[in-house]
Amino acid sequence: MSWTAHKDFVIFVILLFGFQVSQSWALYEWGGEYTQETICGLTGTTVILNCSFWYPKTHDGHIIKVEKTLWFTNGNNDQPEDLTKDSKYTDRLDLNCQGNWCTLSIRELRKSDEGKYKFRFITNATGGQYTVTSGVTLKVTDLTIQKPIWKKLSCHSECRLDSPSYIWYENGKKIPNLNSKKTISPVDYRSYSCALRGHEQHLSPPVCWGHPCDKVDYDHKNICALKGSDVDITCTYSHHKTVREKSWFRPDNGNTWNVPSVSTTWQLYHRYFTHDSRSQSYLRIINVTESDSAEYRFTFSEWGSDLPGTTLTVTAAQVQVIKAENKDSYTVASLSCHTSCSPASYSYWCWVKDGHENVGCPTWKKEQQITLHPGEYITCAVGNNPLSFSPPLYALEAPRVLLSNKSEILEGDLLTLTCIADTPTSSRHRWYKKCRTSDCEVMRYGEKLVFSSIQSSDSAEYFCAVENDLGEKMSQSVVIDVKYAPRFSNFLVSPSNVTEGQPVNLTCSSDANPAASYTWYKDQTMLQDSERNYYTFQSISAKDAGSFYCKARNKYGNVISSQVVVDIQYVPQLPSISARPCTNVSMGSTVRLTCTSDANPAASYFWFKDHEESPRSTEAMFNIINFQQDNEGEYHCVARNSQGSRNATVLLRAEKFRSWSQGALTAVAVRYATTGLLLILLLVTVLLFWKKTTSKGRMHSKSQPNTSEDSSRDQLEELMAFSEHSPINSNVTNDKTDHDEDDYETVVDTVIKCGGQASG
Incomplete structure (x- = not known):
């Protein structure tokens, strides 16, 4: 029994230890940490939050991959609300993830941005999601002016600044030549403000040095308003003597609105009203539009105009696509009426299709699911303000491609392709060059595709696509066929070593559009004029040797090949x-x-x-x-x-x-001389003998043949004959x-x- 109890205890200890080890492994395999857990930023500046994270490489034999990352401030760790979906941060966030490192940049910091920010990543593994729980606490503060020592003013920030550079204002005018000093010496009965260089719009509240003093303090540094609404821009001011003249103005275009001296009336300038009390001044703008987006400042006779005022941003509603599913002939979309501003309260929303069909107006639903056919559009508005209607969001129709050249396209021509969308939309345009694979890369963006000097290599099929938040539509492709004169690529003699009696082919290759016809020449003499690019010898002979070339031609020009000498071996x-x-x-x-x-x-x-x-x-x-x-x-x-x-x-x-030899010439001469003398003597003897015989037998010459004469002649011929x-x-x-x-x-x-x- 004792052994059994001991054994059970050992097993329990092992299991407990194994559970703790597995827990530690799990914690080690999934995790993350922030570079800073507390960060401070000045109003109007930018802060960057950083987080690194890690996770197992595999799970159940499958490779783990990160599918989504997000930062959040609201919601719990399991069901967070993505900051990018929060209208309060619209156009002010940049999310960047590289490998196991993610950053979040928040621009134009506001006091309302203060809070704790957390990072979460979601993988393809079952249950494979993790929130780095500690979070980053963001504090947003303004600059203030303090009096650290006697007769000194100091520009102060609760945030730690790296090498700050300051700008000072005295009575609304920028003080020059202070060399970015943090501390200045003030003058009695004047007000002072400071700002960081590069962030002049976010300056400290003004401080008076002595009372009374001249001072202007704007109630709001930034105002965001919906198109069609009415906006009041206000400020408080003080002065140490009577003010003769007061006005509101826009520094960007010089517009000025004078403030009446009677404090109980409103002065009208078309859509602009001004009103003034003893210490406050108002500028009211009726039915604001995007053109009213600007900075507005207040000034009076003793006050400068350099001090930043209130910046007004006017925006309309936007139809935001949450999800879109494209069918063959229609699109089903889940939409939201989105605004970059956050008005104090919304009474209702209004959804209108094709400008007349009320999908929901009025409605308390900010989101709608709507079916749209090609060419139809949807708009939305906030509240009962008709001017705040969003730009229309169209279900796209397939675009068309229009060519600037109606006739033939020659190499070197200027050619412009225009992507024509039948639906009036500000959709995005893309151009493609047809490829064999299904995934063709985008070659250019924009409504037009321009070839300043088109080349033969540009011959292809082209098509364009238009895209908006609901999807995209492709055009039919157009064929660009660039025409050009012939240009040679090769001259071939086959076989290369020519032997007499064998067949030989001369081939002339050229690149041309349209295809070229050919003329053959041998030693400057035309051989043949045909459409063929080859010349054939069925059985070549030595007389066929020579210098050959060909001429290629089409309607746009001609070109002559280099000469090739055909050398025939025999x-x-x-x-x-x-x-x-x-x-x-x-x-x-x-x-x-x-x-x-x-x-x-x-x-x-x-x-x-x-x-x-x-x-x-x-x-x-x-x-x-x-x-x-x-x-x-x-x-x-x-x-x-x-x-x-x-x-x-x-x-x-x-x-x-x-x-004969040169040494025997004398002997030969003697021999020939002796022989000559003997021949002469013999000839004389023969002549004498012949004469005598002739005289004796002259009487019998008529009756008997002269056989002796013939015999003598034969002997003479034999003597005079030489051996041939x-x-x-x-x-x-x-x-x-x-x-x-x-x-x-x-x-x-x-x-x-x-x-x-x-x-x-």
Whole structure:
């Protein structure tokens, strides 16, 4: 039993500890804190409240995200009233949240803004909302003038100010050259006020130094009134001697209303009345409008006009949309009649549809749920004041887009698109450029979309949208088609490496609107005039090579492409061989063989002898020095490039006699001289023999043939005949003229061309 009791106690302690830990974790995971728990601000200035907060990253496996943040002063921590919905703060709040940090700025502080402000955030988690409970206490105070020491006045604030700069007024006139001093030395029988520089409208109450003194004190520094209501602007004043002249005036436009000397009457200036008693003065404005919004000041003969007076703000009612649901042909909206001013009391509200249909007038309901069709509108007013009706709130109709240019749009033109809304409304306008996704980004705001110099890239579909608090409506899209003259983008030869015999396409690309037609040129000569942007060779040949370009044109202009050289590659043509010397080659001489062939790319040359596998030379020109018997034979020239090869053959033979040389010239000369003498002697002997024979047989010449004469002639021809040289080849041509051996050494430009047996 004892063990059981002990065990139960241990379990209880563990559970209690675990509960406390979980509580501390919960408190740690959800929370927040304020930078300052108390803040002080001067009337008319701006204060900023700051709060940081934290929460768990996940809950039940889901990521937690903040969905809403708000500041409040009224209501409890669970059901707060959002400050942004309070008309007392209209147009005076700025809420800014970045990450886990939120600030609230309150402008133009009023005494009524004093209180405790709290921050609350709401997440997507179930029950995931938290109020930072401690709050920030705001105190609003005015400047006052104190007398800290003898014959001194000091501008005092209960708030701590950072480097304040002061402005002083004496009898309603600004005191110059005080260098922003906090303390001044006063003069008897005069009044003084002070203000912070930049907040001159919110100055301290005036203080007299000695009695009596001149002084003006306005009952209200700011007045907010509904359009159509009557407003009284009042002040109290004192003076140390008789006042000759008094008036109210507006410093912004110089309007002045004199105050009558008789205190029991009202002086009328159209809608403006003035009234004066011994120490008070009134300015009454009947049926105020927005144009009456201004600052009003009171002055008299001994009083300056620099002291800030009372600022009047006139506003009309506004139809505020709480919630709107757009259907296909109508809109259901929950509306509220909103005012930025807070009049003392409202008798009732008045709701009117399309200017004549009373939805609720009079009614005690500030809020209404109303159905509106496109083009219908709703207005509201406060109380029984007809001038306080709000501007109309329209259920929008789809707008239209109007173009400034009715005809064709050329590149560089000025083009204006206007979004036309058939409903008279001050709705917001947005412009879109049609995109493929459903979410198109706004390209511009405003009623007009202006292209000062429109470009081809601006060609697209455009539409506009009008929007107000009830929703938005989209226009039909309009097509902007910008026309322009051709401009080239590319010239393409396909394939890039052109080989003879293959198909080749020339393609000319241009950007134009409307599409361009094309004309083709080769070496400045027009090839073809057609609508096609390509030119085709079914089987290109070497004669098709040249410089090509094309011209693109439409109704707005033309452009010529750059020139492209088409270089056609082909197999070497049948080689041509030249030999020097060309016929039978003398022993010991030098033979020069030259091989040429038309080819693209240029050919390389190889010389082979007979059936040898290794070339004798890899140059177009091949020299055989000191030609001998073993140099006889067929020589083959092979012309080769990347496209293929062709070859030709030449046959070289050695002469039967010894080759001439410069050293044997004398022996040759002697030999030819001896031979010549022998021939002469032989010729003389033959002639003598022929003469003798002729004389003896002259008698028998008629009966018998002269066979001896014929025989002699044959012998003479045999003696005088030379052995002809055998040709190298039947196609070898000899361009050599008769030269002696010296000519072969000196006339180097002499070419002997031999057409050899060639094979492809």
